[in-house]
Amino acid sequence: AQSVTQLGSHVSVSEGALVLLRCNYSSSVPPYLFWYVQYPNQGLQLLLKYTTGATLVKGINGFEAEFKKSETSFHLTKPSAHMSDAAEYFCAVSDRRNQGGKLIFGQGTELSVKP
């Protein structure tokens, strides 16, 4: 069975500092990988995804993530945090063998950005 682990339920950074949110997955075959963001009182919005090809993927709002098969990781980074980045971030996986796109989510990481 697939699973996702996000290290750190809460991460706090200063404005302008590097953002690093960690995600590791467990899967018998390399899955499709996603990062979603949830702003307060809103639904989940896709930041970026990895399906095939280049392992470094760029998303919206300056975020990027790198798929590392050897480490079973898909960490999310942003070089310089902005106050507007404060939100909950979810890593998710889906089984590439399963047409239908069921996502398995990690427990989420709340990002706080200090002025």
Add this chain to the structure above:
Amino acid sequence: EPEVTQTPSHQVTQMGQEVILRCVPISNHLYFYWYRQILGQKVEFLVSFYNNEISEKSEIFDDQFSVERPDGSNFTLKIRSTKLEDSAMYFCASTGQGVTGELFFGEGSRLTVL
């Protein structure tokens, strides 16, 4: 920009009552989902729906739950007899592209069972 819409945004109900949560997916999408998020916990898959039938469901989705696409635009989640532990945020999602596609989520319906 097309979006997934959900109603109601918040519903309070008594234990044992039936609840119907409604969703209007994006019009040309083919795959539909319900997820839930209990306060402070992860987002959990409930059910996926394709070609007018359930394609996959989780252990959570027991006989108390049902889904329906009654008219080609709405997608509903019914909880027949609500329990306290059903209190959660319920998210509807849709996609047109199956497993590699982006899931578009609604803003959620918060269900409070008293």
